Amino acid sequence: MASSSLPPQERVSRIEKQALWIATLFTALTIALIAYSVFALHASVPTCMPNMPVFKHGSIIKHGDKNYEVDFLARMWRFEPSKVVVPVGSTLDVAVTSKDVTHGFQILGTDVNLMALPFVLTTGHVHFDKPGIYHIVCHEYCGAAHQNMNALIEVSNQVDDISAEGLPSLDAAHALADAKGCLACHSTDGTVTVGPSFKGLWGQTSQLADGNTRMVDASFIKSMILHPEATPIKGFDPVMPAQALTDDEIDQLTTYIQELQ
Amino acid sequence: MPTETDTKKPDDQFVPKGALAFFVLMLLGFGLIWLGMYWLTLHRQLGL
Amino acid sequence: MQPSLRAIILTELLVPLALLVFGAYHGVLQVLYRAGAIRATSFGGIDYYQGLTAHGVINAIVLTTMFAVALGHALVSQELESPLSIFGAGLSLGLMLIGAVMAAAMIFLGKATVLYTFYPPLKAHPIFYLGLALFIVGSWIALFTWIPVYLRWRKSHPGQKTPLAVVGMFATFIIWQMATLPVAYEVLVMLLPWSLGWTPGVNVVLSRTLFWFFGHPLVYFWLLPIYVLYYTMLPRLAGGKLFSDFAGRLSFMAFIVLSCPLGLHHQFADPGIPASWKAVQTVLTLMVAIPSMLTAFTLAASLEHAAHQRGGSGLFGWWKALPYFSHENWLFPYLFCGLVIFLFGGITGIINASYNMNSVIHNTAWIPAHFHLTVAGPVFLGILGMSLFLITGLLNKPVAAIPTALAVPYIWMIGTFTFSTGLFIGGLRGEPRRTNLGLTYLNPASPSYRPDWWISTHIGAIGGVIMGFAILLYFVVLIRSLLAPARVNVAPFTIPLSEAYHDENVASVRNFTPWVTVAVVLCVAAYYVPMRDIIRSKYQPAPAYSPGSAVPLANVR
Numbered sequence: 001m002a003s004s005s006l007p008p009q010e011r012v013s014r015i016e017k018q019a020l021w022i023a024t025l026f027t028a029l030t031i032a033l034i035a036y037s038v039f040a041l042h043a044s045v046p047t048c049m050p051n052m053p054v055f056k057h058g059s060i061i062k063h064g065d066k067n068y069e070v071d072f073l074a075r076m077w078r079f080e081p082s083k084v085v086v087p088v089g090s091t092l093d094v095a096v097t098s099k100d101v102t103h104g105f106q107i108l109g110t111d112v113n114l115m116a117l118p119f120v121l122t123t124g125h126v127h128f129d130k131p132g133i134y135h136i137v138c139h140e141y142c143g144a145a146h147q148n149m150n151a152l153i154e155v156s157n158q159v160d161d162i163s164a165e166g167l168p169s170l171d172a173a174h175a176l177a178d179a180k181g182c183l184a185c186h187s188t189d190g191t192v193t194v195g196p197s198f199k200g201l202w203g204q205t206s207q208l209a210d211g212n213t214r215m216v217d218a219s220f221i222k223s224m225i226l227h228p229e230a231t232p233i234k235g236f237d238p239v240m241p242a243q244a245l246t247d248d249e250i251d252q253l254t255t256y257i258q259e260l261q
Numbered sequence: 262m263p264t265e266t267d268t269k270k271p272d273d274q275f276v277p278k279g280a281l282a283f284f285v286l287m288l289l290g291f292g293l294i295w296l297g298m299y300w301l302t303l304h305r306q307l308g309l
Numbered sequence: 310m311q312p313s314l315r316a317i318i319l320t321e322l323l324v325p326l327a328l329l330v331f332g333a334y335h336g337v338l339q340v341l342y343r344a345g346a347i348r349a350t351s352f353g354g355i356d357y358y359q360g361l362t363a364h365g366v367i368n369a370i371v372l373t374t375m376f377a378v379a380l381g382h383a384l385v386s387q388e389l390e391s392p393l394s395i396f397g398a399g400l401s402l403g404l405m406l407i408g409a410v411m412a413a414a415m416i417f418l419g420k421a422t423v424l425y426t427f428y429p430p431l432k433a434h435p436i437f438y439l440g441l442a443l444f445i446v447g448s449w450i451a452l453f454t455w456i457p458v459y460l461r462w463r464k465s466h467p468g469q470k471t472p473l474a475v476v477g478m479f480a481t482f483i484i485w486q487m488a489t490l491p492v493a494y495e496v497l498v499m500l501l502p503w504s505l506g507w508t509p510g511v512n513v514v515l516s517r518t519l520f521w522f523f524g525h526p527l528v529y530f531w532l533l534p535i536y537v538l539y540y541t542m543l544p545r546l547a548g549g550k551l552f553s554d555f556a557g558r559l560s561f562m563a564f565i566v567l568s569c570p571l572g573l574h575h576q577f578a579d580p581g582i583p584a585s586w587k588a589v590q591t592v593l594t595l596m597v598a599i600p601s602m603l604t605a606f607t608l609a610a611s612l613e614h615a616a617h618q619r620g621g622s623g624l625f626g627w628w629k630a631l632p633y634f635s636h637e638n639w640l641f642p643y644l645f646c647g648l649v650i651f652l653f654g655g656i657t658g659i660i661n662a663s664y665n666m667n668s669v670i671h672n673t674a675w676i677p678a679h680f681h682l683t684v685a686g687p688v689f690l691g692i693l694g695m696s697l698f699l700i701t702g703l704l705n706k707p708v709a710a711i712p713t714a715l716a717v718p719y720i721w722m723i724g725t726f727t728f729s730t731g732l733f734i735g736g737l738r739g740e741p742r743r744t745n746l747g748l749t750y751l752n753p754a755s756p757s758y759r760p761d762w763w764i765s766t767h768i769g770a771i772g773g774v775i776m777g778f779a780i781l782l783y784f785v786v787l788i789r790s791l792l793a794p795a796r797v798n799v800a801p802f803t804i805p806l807s808e809a810y811h812d813e814n815v816a817s818v819r820n821f822t823p824w825v826t827v828a829v830v831l832c833v834a835a836y837y838v839p840m841r842d843i844i845r846s847k848y849q850p851a852p853a854y855s856p857g858s859a860v861p862l863a864n865v866r
Contacts, residue, residue, distance in 0.1 A: 013811055015276060016553055016606070019284055023602035026288045027595045033299060034591065034664050043306055043665040045577045047584035048839075050846040076859035100861070101430050101854050102513065104578075104672050108739035111306040113668040115578045117513050118430060119849040122580035129308060139672035139741035141358060141424055143431065143856040144350070147745045150757055184859030191756070237350060239857040241865045275617065275810070277552060277610035279624050284606045291656040295663070301737075302666045 046114055052121040054097045060164045066090045068162045072136075074103035074116035076184050077145035077193075079136060082166025085154045088131050090162070092153075094124045104140035107153065115140065128155040144239060145185070145194050173256035180243060182253065188260055195236055199260045207234040221254050310802070313395045314382060315703050317402050321379035322696045324406065325372040326787065328413070332367035333780045335360035340728070340773030343744075344766040345751030357745040358422045358856065365425030366416060369531075369684055371409050374444070376692045377485075377534045378405070378451040381478040383699060384537070385455045387804060388472035389462045397454030404447030411440025422856045424743065426520060427500070429511045432853035432862065435504045438496050445489050452482040470819065473557050474806060477537035480561035481530060483825060484568045487832065488526035495519040503853060509863070510850025514581035515843050521572035522836065529568040531684050535691035536560065538644060539608055545807035546641040547631055549615025554809035556607040558818035563600035565821070566828045567593060570835030577667040581846065586839045587664065593835060594662040601655060608648065614810060636711045643694025646718040647687030650725055654682030657733075672743075674765075675736030678729040685776075686725055690718050693783055701790050702802040709789035713782050721779040728772025735765030 037043040058073040058080030066089050073080040074096060086092065096105045098116040105114045105124075112124035128134070138149035151166070168178060177183050177198075185194035204216045209232040214220050223230065228240035245253075335355065341347050342357055350356055355363075378401060386393050414436070415421040421433035427441075459475065495516050503511045540557040544550050551557065573590040576582050613627050621630025631645070632638045657679040660666055670676065701708050708714055732740070740746070740762050749757040751766055817823075853862045 013553065015278075015281060015610075016556060016603075019281065019606040020599070020603055022285065022288060023599050023606075026292065026602070027599055029292075030295060030659065030663060031592055031595055034666075037299070037303060037665060038588070041303065041307065043302070045584050045587055045665055045667070046580055047587075048581050048842055048846070050842065076854070100859060101851075102428050102517075104741070106672065106739065106741075109305065111302065111665070111668040113578050113671045115576075115580065117517075117580060118851045120514060120580045127308070135739065137739060137741050139744065140428075141361075141431075141743040143854070143859075144358070146358075146743075147749045148757070181858065181860035181864075241855075241858045241860050243860065243865065275614055277613045279613045279627050280552075280606060280609035282624050283609050284602075287605065287652065288602070291659070294656050295660055298660045298666055298669060299663075302669050305669060306665070 046122050046124070049121055049123070054119055054121050055095070056099075057168050058164075059167065060084065060162050062162060063093075069093045069095065070162075070164070071095045071097075072105065072116075072151070073097060073099055074105060074138065074142075074149075075099035076101065076143050077138075077149045078166065078184075079105075079138070079149065079151035080166055080168060081164035082151045083154065084152075084162065084164045085156055085159055086128060086162050087160050088155055088157045089129060090155070091127045092125070094126065096122050096124070101142050102140050103138045103142045103149070106137050106139055108135045108137060110134065128153075131155050131157050144237075148193055173252045173259075176249060176252050177256055180245065180249070180253075181241075185240070195240060196233070198257050202258045202260070208232065209234045209238070216257075218254050221257060222250050225250055225253070310383075310386060310703075311392050311395060314386060314393055314398060317395075317398045318379045318382050319700060319703055320402060321375040321382075321405075322700055324409075325367070325375045326696060328367045328409075329372055329780070330784070332364050332372070333777060335364045336368070337773050337777035339364065340766075340770040342747040343751065344770035345747045345753075345763075346770065348747040348752045350745065350748065356419065356422060358424070358743075359416065359419055361743065362422055362424050363413070363416050366412060368689075369425060370441075371413075371444070372692060373531045373684070373688065374448050375405060376696065377478075377481060377530065378402075378448055379699070380534050380537070380695065381451055381455065381482065383804060384474045384478055385458060388475050388806075389458050391458045391462065393458060394454045397450055401447050401450035401454065404443050404450065406447075408440045408442070408444030408447060411436050412444065413440075415440065426524070428520070429500060429503070429513055429516050430851040430854050431856055432504050435501055438501045438504055442493060442496050442501070445493060449486060449489070452479075452486060455479070455482075470554075470814070472806075473551075473554060473809075474537050474541045476558055477533060477540065477561050479821065480565050481533040481537070483565055483821065484526050484533065485530045487569050487828065488523045488530065491519040492523035495523075508850070510852045512843075512848045513851045514579070514846070514848050517576065517579060518572070518582065518839065518843060521575040522569065523572070524575055525572045526568040528680075528683065529564055531688045533561070533564060535644075535647065535687050536604060538691050538695055539604065539648070541806045542640070542804070543608065543644045543807070544611040544615060545805055546638045546644065547612050547615035548618050548638075549611055549807075550810040551807045552607050552610035552614060552809075553811045553813065555811070555813035555815050555818065556603055558815070560600040560604050560607075562818050562821075562824045563603075564597070565824045566831060567597040567600070569828060570831045571597065571662075573835075573839065574662045574667070577664065578671045581843060581848070582839050583842060586835070590835055591662060591664045593831075595659065598655070598659055605648075605652075605655075611807075611810070634715055636715070639708060639711050639714050640694050640698050642715060642718040643690045644687075646722040647690040650682050650686030650690070650722055653726075653729070654679060654686050658683065670736055672741060673736035674732040674740040674742050674769075676742050678732035678736060681725050681732075682729050690721060693717070697783075697787060697790070699804075700787070702804075704791070705795040705797075705799050705802070706790050706793050707796060708786065709793050710786050714786045717779050717783045717786070720782065721776060724772050724775030724777075724779055726772070727775060728769050731765045731768030731770070731772055735762055735769065738762060738765065740765065 055071050059071045061069040096114050096116045098118045103116040105116050110126045112126050114122045114124055132155055134153040136151040187197045190197045190199045201216050206214050206216055232238040415434045421437035423431045423433045499511050499516055502508050571590050571594045573587050574594045616627035616630040619630040621627030632641050749755040750759045
């Protein structure tokens with residue numbers, strides 16, 4: 001058992017004090033080097049920008065020759081835009097926010113590493129002087145399809161201006177499918193993500209989990225929107241939420257899917 | 262249980278030089294690893 | 310020891326170890342998902358993210374907290390030579406068990422797939438939040454049972470130093486008390502009403518800040534009970550004495566002051582917090598490295614002293630003389646291997662806290678690589694070893710299969726080093742943490758496939774499997790020990806603690822009050838402006854989402 005009765009006045013040994021000084025010196029050096037990178041080299045971390053208006057859609061903005069701003073909207077489960085192409089030598093200011101839950105946003109290979117929070121704006125800055133593909137990854141768990149959520153920036157010497165893909169279209173029915181969350185799980189280009197793609201879905205014979213089949217027609221689409229839990233589809237997790245859409249909205253979506261054959 | 266300090270002051274013969282040597286090496290190793298990441302940070306920020 | 314207290318301590322050690330079976334199982338599963346060996350959303354009926362939530366809650370909340378409470382009961386009652394209130398200890402255990410069962414039930418029902426950080430606006434079932442709150446309150450009650458015993462002891466032993474082990478356990482729980490108040494507010498005032506549908510949204514910036522106010526001292530809550538083992542048991546296990554009693558006391562007091570005002574270093578990448586205050590807390594964080602460095606030196610000095618008693622000598626040769634494979638001191642490698650692992654955990658923690666350097670590694674696989682060298686290094690090995698020691702001691706059982714028991718910490722160390730090597734490399738190459746890589750990034754059939762992440766994820770998988778194997782061996786030892794017949798004619802169980810080589814008498818570390826006062830002042834100073842800015846910024850409340858759907862829960866029929 002450790003001694004606990006009052007010992008003779010023993011002072012701290014010299015070697016211990018030496019160790020304490022060496023440790024303090026190590027800490028002081030790290031603080032000094034960080035301070036140097038901040039004050040002399042202008043390193044920074046994301047900060048508080050109170051009461052900034054927050055955008056609702058992704059966009060690309062040209063501020064000057066090879067000087068761009070990209071507003072990335074992070075949402076379950078993609079980034080808007082999903083792809084940006086810029087010429088070599090471009091400087092990008094990125095602004096990021098979230099439509100729904102907390103997402104991450106890292107441009108791999110750069111120092112842009114941000115958290116995207118709903119209703120809050122955050123920014124980063126990057127200069128591209130070498131061509132290549134720069135992946136953007138969502139690195140904060142944001143739900144079931146988190147692992148599908150990524151984007152990319154292509155830095156090319158074949159272009160002289162910025163372009164982007166994955167920005168929302170203005171088509172009303174597409175906007176409705178977007179607003180109601182359908183596009184979170186159903187793509188429009190054939191890619192299978194959480195649910196089947198809308199492209200080519202109309203008229204298909206759907207295999208249900210219970211072994212039966214149903215044709216994808218207007219009545220099946222309506223029942224899937226209102227009561228998805230009644231007919232789970234084979235090969236897909238039964239996670240589609242039921243939604244109380246109006247008949248008019250259901251008609252719009254049905255027409256939309258029909259158009260995507 | 263009996264304690265050492267019941268008798269006399271513990272002998273000051275033992276000086277942990279080996280521990281100090283380990284400690285210094287440990288911090289030198291830490292410093293190298295830390296500097297490597299410091300460099301990587303500046304490389305990604307400034308393209309150094 | 311009071312028979313009821315013994316039963317309470319044994320329950321607090323055995324229940325989390327039983328839960329660890331699943332917690333460890335899903336750890337191994339995760340490395341297989343991440344390497345693309347499993348390319349599915351779930352395996353064996355458990356979804357990846359559900360299993361990840363269970364892994365974090367079981368291993369990093371339930372196991373660590375219940376062990377700390379059990380160790381505290383054992384050391385406080387022994388060192389202060391006093392019985393404890395069985396009502397208090399029993400109430401503490403009861404609340405922790407009920408809370409843990411509630412949270413675990415929700416996780417296993419798939420209603421709390423929000424990970425152990427439960428960041429809103431992802432929403433879990435109200436019973437999950439309530440269960441967590443009850444669990445935390447249960448852990449508070451342990452400290453409340455020890456305080457009267459401590460105060461009585463101080464009165465009846467005037468002028469004597471409080472036993473170092475008691476100082477360490479009190480420091481642990483004082484820190485815990487300060488740390489848990491903000492997260493209790495977050496859970497009970499912000500998240501629980503919101504999850505019941507009583508409020509339409511939650512302030513995400515505020516909830517994150519409250520969580521991380523808790524989240525940093527949480528790691529000292531994990532570490533300090535192990536530091537108690539290092540300071541008070543390790544020197545004697547090695548055959549020597551604690552080089553400096555003062556170093557232990559100073560470290561514990563320094564942790565009380567410096568554990569809490571640091572949480573912003575987990576929010577470097579967050580908006581809503583001013584960069585200048587992130588910088589202030591960076592300086593404070595680098596300062597809290599100092600008591601750990603002091604501990605490293607003191608423990609090395611103590612080990613050197615022990616080695617000399619065993620015939621060791623030289624500037625470095627003495628390391629060879631330590632009892633790495635002694636059957637009698639089988640607990641030694643659990644503590645020693647933890648220290649070796651912690652060398653790398655420590656330096657990577659310092660890197661993570663270095664302000665702008667954080668942008669290289671935030672939310673990448675580097676982060677779990679770091680913390681599997683801290684909470685899954687010294688802390689986990691200390692818990693495994695000391696649990697086995699306490700369980701067999703309190704039940705008068707021998708430790709079965711000692712060679713196997715000795716092998717566990719070494720195999721675990723090889724496993725964690727391999728695992729973390731893979732994840733450090735992967736993280737630097739951009740592999741995200743908390744992500745089911747097997748479905749996309751490690752799936753050749755996916756458009757997101759990253760073949761350049763193959764090697765790092767596979768190194769991580771090998772490490773994870775080795776870690777799983779070490780735990781399997783540990784359970785073999787534990788179960789065989791439990792099944793062995795009790796020994797007879799054995800002296801009453803006590804925890805053998807070390808004597809001090811230098812038993813200094815330094816007045817400044819003899820009292821908690823000034824240190825706790827400074828701690829509170831520092832917390833207010835470090836957090837006042839950021840919190841004021843958050844509240845003034847009036848962030849729009851964020852509506853709830855379930856992890857499975859992009860449709861806000863309020864819109865779902």
